[in-house]
Amino acid sequence: MKFDQVMSSAGEWVRGEGPHHQIVVSSRVRLARNLRHRSFPGWAKKVERTQILEQIKPRVEELPEMQDSFSELLQDLSALEKQVLVERHLISREHAAKGIGSAVVMNRKQTLSIMINEEDHLRMQSIRSGLQLKSAFKLVDKIDSVLEGKLDIAYDQHLGYLTACPTNVGTGMRASAMLHLPGLVLSDLINQVIQAVNKIGLAVRGLYGEGTEAMGNLFQISNQTTLGEKEDEIIGRLTKVIETIIEKEHDARQVLILKKSDTLWDQIGRAYGVLTYAHAMTSKEALNLLSIMKLAVDLGAFAEDRRLPVDELFIETQPAHLQKTSQQKLNAEERDFLRAQIIRDRLKLFPKPDMDKVAREPISNPPSAPTNNE
Numbered sequence: 001m002k003f004d005q006v007m008s009s010a011g012e013w014v015r016g017e018g019p020h021h022q023i024v025v026s027s028r029v030r031l032a033r034n035l036r037h038r039s040f041p042g043w044a045k046k047v048e049r050t051q052i053l054e055q056i057k058p059r060v061e062e063l064p065e066m067q068d069s070f071s072e073l074l075q076d077l078s079a080l081e082k083q084v085l086v087e088r089h090l091i092s093r094e095h096a097a098k099g100i101g102s103a104v105v106m107n108r109k110q111t112l113s114i115m116i117n118e119e120d121h122l123r124m125q126s127i128r129s130g131l132q133l134k135s136a137f138k139l140v141d142k143i144d145s146v147l148e149g150k151l152d153i154a155y156d157q158h159l160g161y162l163t164a165c166p167t168n169v170g171t172g173m174r175a176s177a178m179l180h181l182p183g184l185v186l187s188d189l190i191n192q193v194i195q196a197v198n199k200i201g202l203a204v205r206g207l208y209g210e211g212t213e214a215m216g217n218l219f220q221i222s223n224q225t226t227l228g229e230k231e232d233e234i235i236g237r238l239t240k241v242i243e244t245i246i247e248k249e250h251d252a253r254q255v256l257i258l259k260k261s262d263t264l265w266d267q268i269g270r271a272y273g274v275l276t277y278a279h280a281m282t283s284k285e286a287l288n289l290l291s292i293m294k295l296a297v298d299l300g301a302f303a304e305d306r307r308l309p310v311d312e313l314f315i316e317t318q319p320a321h322l323q324k325t326s327q328q329k330l331n332a333e334e335r336d337f338l339r340a341q342i343i344r345d346r347l348k349l350f351p352k353p354d355m356d357k358v359a360r361e362p363i364s365n366p367p368s369a370p371t372n373n374e
Helices: 003-007 046-061 079-087 133-148 182-186 190-199 231-259 261-277 283-299 304-316 319-326 332-347
Strands: 024-033 070-073 103-106 112-116 122-129 173-180 202-205 218-223
Touching: 003 070, 003 079, 003 319, 024 133, 024 231, 046 070, 046 103, 046 112, 079 319, 112 133, 122 133, 133 173, 133 231, 173 231, 173 283, 182 190, 182 231, 182 261, 182 283, 190 202, 190 218, 190 231, 218 231, 231 261, 231 283, 261 283, 261 332, 283 304, 283 332, 304 319, 304 332, 319 332
Parallel strands: none
Antiparallel strands: 024 122, 024 173, 070 103, 103 112, 112 122, 173 218, 202 218
16 A cells, blocks of 8 residues: 555544544554564664564564555655654654654554554554444454564563553553543533543543644543553543543533533634635644534534534644645645635535534533542
8 A cells, every 4th residue: 555545545533433433533552562682662773673673564564454554664754754644643753753673554444553663663553433442452452462473572470561661561551532522621621621530540632642732622531550450451441431521521512502502603603604714724723623613513503424524624634734735845824825725625515504403412410520430
């Protein structure tokens, strides 16, 4: 599979409709593994990194799940192409900075991505639409088992899997879900939820992970503990917390409809108007306004068939995607004009939002904040 084929599809997890897909954009499970008796990538010299790559890459490419895969050395990808993969959450920002001795292999559906010589020798991740952490883990665990039969993986009977970063020692697993939480943000309840989640040992990060901003009302919720807890326990605990947040988000949306409808209609109307008529737009502004459009689809102000065009714009209007699509290097101002044009063209067939069709559901009893028992 060539890079142009990667660009031609938004990926199954973007186009899918998994459980709770209105709020949970995606679920991801990542496993970190290393070869025994080999230096971690950050300490390995170029020759050793290349040897590790030559040992691992063929084993990954021969996996049944990687038939007709996209497989490239990082040194053979342009900075722009690597940034596109970052914007699609297929590689990390750290991996994008790598060159000789590193590679990425991913399947055609863009639901399985394996980074070679990132922080660890192997970073395997599975991405699913909606709340499907168990399904994501099942796939990546299967891949892990096959590769363990072909590679000598560093494992300690007492500590578990050995990783470059001590916080990953044990299971080597990071499970996360990307949540769209405009109701909690508009209700000024998001900080309360974040604090409650942090108190029980889970992390809340922005759109592109640690140290990034939560643009577009998108938040990543993930586990921080990998030692002394089994994979299914981590996933079960994380799933239960996410289900609580989903309930809080639904309740926040209904409170907005019933008690702050003028504010909600104003937000939706402004988002529709600016996106439909603006001729210049920054990435941050576009994400925040598209978030309100996504909320409007969720609430019924737009028909369900308008969901996919909005969801695809979240990806297609990112800086690297704009430049790759236009096949030219663009400065920030040029990107802002092109971004606005693409959005206008995509939304020109959209009807005006119909506020009379907004769904009103009974508000459930507000769930308690997540606790250590959940």
